[in-house]
Amino acid sequence: MFESVLVANRGEIAVRVFRTLRRLGIRSVAVHSDADAGARHVREADEAVRVPSYLDIDAVVAAARTTGARAVHPGYGFLAENTAFARACADAGLVFVGPPAEAIEAMGDKIRAKRTVAAAGVPVVPGRDEAGLSDEELAIAALEVGLPVLLKPSAGGGGKGMRLVRDAAGLPEAIASARREARASFGDDTLLAERFVANPRHIEIQVFADAHGNAVHLGERECSLQRRHQKIVEEAPSPLLDEETRRRMGASAVAAAQAVGYVGAGTVEYIVSADRPGEYFFMEMNTRLQVEHPVTEMATAIDGRPGLDLVELQLRAAAGEPLPFDQGSVSFHGHAVETRVYAEDPARGFLPTGGTVLALAEPSGDHVRVDSGLDEGTEVGGSYDPMLAKVITWGADRAEALRRADRALAGYRLLGVPTNVAFLRSLLRHPEVMAGRLDTGLVERVLDELNDGAATPPEVLATAALERMASLETADPDPWEIPDGWRPGAPAWTPWIITPSGGEPVEVRVRGRAHDAEVDVAGTTAPAALTRHDDTLTLTYDGRALTFAAARDGDTLWLGRDGRTWALTEHVRAEGGGADAAAGDGVLRSPMPGTVLAVKAAEGERVAEGQPLVVVEAMKMEHTVTAPVAGVVARLPVRAGAQVALDAVLAVIEPAADEPVVEEE
Numbered sequence: 001m002f003e004s005v006l007v008a009n010r011g012e013i014a015v016r017v018f019r020t021l022r023r024l025g026i027r028s029v030a031v032h033s034d035a036d037a038g039a040r041h042v043r044e045a046d047e048a049v050r051v052p053s054y055l056d057i058d059a060v061v062a063a064a065r066t067t068g069a070r071a072v073h074p075g076y077g078f079l080a081e082n083t084a085f086a087r088a089c090a091d092a093g094l095v096f097v098g099p100p101a102e103a104i105e106a107m108g109d110k111i112r113a114k115r116t117v118a119a120a121g122v123p124v125v126p127g128r129d130e131a132g133l134s135d136e137e138l139a140i141a142a143l144e145v146g147l148p149v150l151l152k153p154s155a156g157g158g159g160k161g162m163r164l165v166r167d168a169a170g171l172p173e174a175i176a177s178a179r180r181e182a183r184a185s186f187g188d189d190t191l192l193a194e195r196f197v198a199n200p201r202h203i204e205i206q207v208f209a210d211a212h213g214n215a216v217h218l219g220e221r222e223c224s225l226q227r228r229h230q231k232i233v234e235e236a237p238s239p240l241l242d243e244e245t246r247r248r249m250g251a252s253a254v255a256a257a258q259a260v261g262y263v264g265a266g267t268v269e270y271i272v273s274a275d276r277p278g279e280y281f282f283m284e285m286n287t288r289l290q291v292e293h294p295v296t297e298m299a300t301a302i303d304g305r306p307g308l309d310l311v312e313l314q315l316r317a318a319a320g321e322p323l324p325f326d327q328g329s330v331s332f333h334g335h336a337v338e339t340r341v342y343a344e345d346p347a348r349g350f351l352p353t354g355g356t357v358l359a360l361a362e363p364s365g366d367h368v369r370v371d372s373g374l375d376e377g378t379e380v381g382g383s384y385d386p387m388l389a390k391v392i393t394w395g396a397d398r399a400e401a402l403r404r405a406d407r408a409l410a411g412y413r414l415l416g417v418p419t420n421v422a423f424l425r426s427l428l429r430h431p432e433v434m435a436g437r438l439d440t441g442l443v444e445r446v447l448d449e450l451n452d453g454a455a456t457p458p459e460v461l462a463t464a465a466l467e468r469m470a471s472l473e474t475a476d477p478d479p480w481e482i483p484d485g486w487r488p489g490a491p492a493w494t495p496w497i498i499t500p501s502g503g504e505p506v507e508v509r510v511r512g513r514a515h516d517a518e519v520d521v522a523g524t525t526a527p528a529a530l531t532r533h534d535d536t537l538t539l540t541y542d543g544r545a546l547t548f549a550a551a552r553d554g555d556t557l558w559l560g561r562d563g564r565t566w567a568l569t570e571h572v573r574a575e576g577g578g579a580d581a582a583a584g585d586g587v588l589r590s591p592m593p594g595t596v597l598a599v600k601a602a603e604g605e606r607v608a609e610g611q612p613l614v615v616v617e618a619m620k621m622e623h624t625v626t627a628p629v630a631g632v633v634a635r636l637p638v639r640a641g642a643q644v645a646l647d648a649v650l651a652v653i654e655p656a657a658d659e660p661v662v663e664e665e
Contacts, residue, residue, distance in 0.1 A: 001319050002026055002071045002095070006064040007045070008085075009075030010054060011373035012389055013289075014041035017073050020311040029067045031060055035383055040375045054078045057085050061092045071095040071318060073311075077385065080288040081108055097318040099287050103260040107285040110154045111192055117282050120259035122252050125271060125281040127194035129154075135179075139171045142193040151175060153182035154190040159229020161185060164196060197281070199274040199439045202226065203238050204286075205253035206296045208313060209262045214323045217250035218300050218308070219332055221292055223269075224438040225427065227350050232420070232443070233427065234292035235337045236299040239398060239436030240277050249280055256285060264317050265289050265310050274439050289314065292338050294371060294392040301333035335401040336394045339409060339424045341372075343386040345591075346423040346447075347454045348502065351623060352386045353646050354593035355379075358416035358551035358558055359535055363408040367394040380417045382594040388419065398436070402428055415551040415558035415565060418501065418646070422564040426450040456500040456566055458521040459546055461508050463539045464557050464568040465496045466530035467550070470514035493520065501556075501567035501647065586629050586653035590616055590644045597622065603636045606656055614638060614650045631655045 005021055006029040007014045014030060018041070021028045030045030033053060042048045049063035055078055064072050072089050074080035074097065086101040098104070107113045111129040118124045128141035131154070142149040142165065151174055153161035161182035163174040179189040202223040209215035222238035223231045241249070253268035267286040273279055289310060297308045302325050317323070343353045357378040362370045372389035380388065391408050395401030409425045427433060427450055432442060443450070493509040500506070509520040519528040519541070526542035537550045537559070549560040556569045598615040601607055609630045616623050635652040638644060 002315065004029060004067065004069045005071045005073055005097070005315070006031065006060070006067065006069035007041075007073045007075060008054065008060045008079055009073075009077070010036055010039065010041055010384065012371045012387070013075040013077075013291075013373075015044055015373050016371045017075060017311055018044050020309055020315070024312065024315070026315075029064070029069045031063050033383075035379075035381065038377070040373050040378065057082070057088050060085070061088050061094065064089075064094050065092060069094070071097055071315070073097040073314070074288065076288050076291060081286070083108065095318050097264070097314050099260075099262050099264050099266060103262050104287045106260040107266075107287050108155065110152065110284055111190070113285060114192075114282065116259050117256040117285075120255045122256050122259075122282045123280065125194045125197065125283065127192060129192040131190060133191070135172065135175050138175055138191055138193060142171055143168060145193050145195050148196040150194045150196045151178045151191050152194060153178065153186060153188070154192055155188040156182065156186035159226075161191075162229050197271050197273050200224075200441075201238075201240060201272045201274050201277075201439055202231075202269065202283075203240070203249070203272050203280070204267045204269040204290070205250055206290075206293070206310075207253050207257045207262070207266050207268060208310075208317070208323065209257055209264065209266075210317045210323045211263050211320055212322045214326070215254045215258055215262070216323065216325070216327045216330060217253050218296050218330055220246060220249065221290075221295055222438065223292065224440050225433065225443055226440050227346075227443050229440075231292065232340050232342070232424065233337065233433075234295055235335065235398070235401070236295040237332050237335065239438070240272065240274070242277075245278055245280075252280075252282075256282065260285075262287075265293070265314050274437070291340070291387070291390070294369060294390065295336040295338045298336035298367075298369065298392060298394045299332055299334055301331050303329045304331070304333075306333045334394055334396050335398045336392060337398075337401045337405045337428075338390050338392045339405055339428070340387055341389040341391065341412065341414075341424070342420045343380050343388055343417050344420050345418050345502070346420050347451045348591055350420070351592040352382055352594070353418040354381050355417040355646065356553070357414060358553055359413065359549055359560075360415075361411070361413040361549065362389065363391060363411040365408075367404060368408045369393070374414070382592065388414070388417070399434075402434065409563045412563055413549045413560040413565075415549060415560050416553060418565065418567070422562075423450055425563050456503060456506070456568075458524065459539060459541045459544070460548075460559055460566050460568070461498050461500075461506055461521050462519040462526075462528050462541055463530065463537055463546075463548055463559060464498045464566075464570075465508040465510050465519065466514045466517060466528060466539070467532075467537060467557055468496060468570050469494065469510050469517070470530060470532070473513060496570060499569045501569075586631060586634075586655075587649060588613060588625050588628065588651040588653070590614075590646060590648045590650055591623055591625065592616060593646045594644060596638050596640055596642045596644060596650075599636065599638060599640055601633050601636065601651070603633050605633050607631065607633060607653065616644060616650075625650055627651075627653055629653055629655075 004027040007017045018028045028045045030048040031051045032042045051059040079085040083101045083105045086096045089096040114124045148166040151163040163178045165174045183189040206218040221236045223234045225233035267290045269283040270280045300308050344350045369392040393404040495509045497505045511518045514530045529540045531538050538547045551558045559566045594616045597617045601613045607627045611627045612624045614625045631653040634654040
């Protein structure tokens with residue numbers, strides 16, 4: 001076994017690999033960019049080396065040699081499926097903890113991969129995959145395959161560059177758009193056309209092989225719950241497959257791996273029709289450890305014993321050891337579910353978010369596992385993938401695993417960065433998910449249902465107003481020094497304007513002191529009291545007692561409860577006006593942290609409602625911000641190339657001088 005291993009990655013996967021290295025007594029080496037100098041994975045390694053980029057092959061190899069690392073674990077993403085990196089490691093005398101470069105190369109090109117596995121008898125989706133097709137030839141090929149058709153980049157994955165085309169008239173634009181995104185994401189705009197499988201389910205098989213010719217599969221994972229073609233919930237085993245289908249798919253996956261001389265952990269991905277579960281087609285092979293590998297670890301037993309560690313198996317295979325078990329030793333043990341925690345806003349089309357982790361309490365307990373790269377103080381920006389952590393739960397059956405996942409997410413408290421945790425809870429509790437009736441389009445179909453209830457509850461607004469009130473209170477008994485609206489004759493209302501992130505300002509009125517008050521939210525009055533204990537606030541409101549995790553960032557109060565979080569800003573202390581005065585209808589704010597790619601207007605320019613003004617990019621995702629109202633650009637504080645934070649002001653539009661301002665009655 002190796003004495004020292006460098007992990008060429010960051011975040012939760014680096015921390016997860018370090019956990020296995022520590023258990024095995026192997027020295028760990030981290031690499032980090034300037035942005036990650038203070039990151040958790042840097043602190044948890046035995047040694048860390050700065051590199052200009054996680055994609056800099058020469059720098060990563062040099063770091064391994066300088067620190068005396070004997071092997072390099074690539075994690076997933078970045079260089080994990082880079083043939084040049086695998087070869088560079090071998091040339092430098094380092095062991096690449098992954099398959100041979102030739103296997104990566106064979107499976108990295110989707111066209112070549114389909115032909116390779118088809119020759120081994122693996123069923124593939126009907127389609128056209130000739131290299132070098134022109135736009136016109138690709139359109140003809142798509143029509144030959146039959147609509148609806150799926151256009152896919154030959155290089156890369158993660159849903160980038162994929163386009164579903166249902167109408168022949170939309171083919172030219174879909175091809176052009178898919179090529180642009182594929183070229184930007186992978187440096188290769190080669191596309192292939194595949195038949196679109198109705199009611200598709202995404203099911204993958206975990207395979208493992210050693211250098212001695214032994215290969216097994218470790219069962220399947222269901223990955224059908226996705227948004228933008230990217231997974232958000234995975235589980236093992238799939239609620240769709242029976243034992244016979246599982247056996248056939250597993251044997252097919254092993255054949256695909258053996259067709260390219262595979263060594264180590266890999267995943268063969270299939271598309272399966274929910275209407276015809278016995279019919280499955282090869283999509284691609286991921287030649288690395290998968291993000292969702294923990295559900296296989298938690299739900300798989302070897303000779304009846306749970307506790308599989310795929311990273312340990314990877315290391316042992318890379319060190320030349322044979323597999324310590326055969327196919328007959330593998331069985332499922334209960335059920336496991338993984339939910340991915342992303343820095344994103346589901347109510348804004350899953351746009352990436354960002355910020356500083358102000359407070360963090362990740363769930364724990366029996367059969368609950370969290371793989372995370374976070375701690376308090378972590379800066380989450382737009383430079384890297386928005387996935388922050390994974391919550392994995394196990395149950396004796398699927399229903400128990402889902403219930404445990406829901407409760408674990410309810411206890412996940414991250415303040416300072418908007419996440420999808422509340423959305424995940426809604427998804428797990430959706431009737432179709434609970435019944436196991438899944439397909440890759442389910443999330444999009446029920447998106448409005450899952451985002452329903454996103455409005456800020458009155459008790460949250462009341463907590464924010466009372467917290468601000470309490471922060472100004474003193475022990476001075478002089479009624480003129482108490483900010484409670486006291487007046488000679490009778491107590492008066494103290495009005496506050498509270499603005500939820502992404503929402504409209506709301507007037508909240510308070511009468512009395514924070515520990516004994518009346519609160520009026522949107523015309524409804526109720527008795528309320530607020531107490532603080534360390535980093536929690538307890539609100540007694542209209543007969544209910546509710547406890548919130550709390551953290552303050554300047555004028556913004558973050559509250560968290562049951563997996564939901566709210567960022568609330570005291571926008572204006574109103575003396576006479578109401579919330580409408582603070583609405584700022586002409587203010588454009590950035591929907592995500594990122595880089596300004598283009599500014600399409602100038603100060604003083606007259607613009608129409610809906611006119612594109614600024615293009616913001618994060619994680620290769622572009623978002624065009626349009627004018628919310630017609631008028632004149634009064635302020636334009638950003639320029640192309642500028643970095644912007646979530647909700648940063650991009651422009652301010654004021655009514656044109658010759659246009660009347662309509663007053664609402």
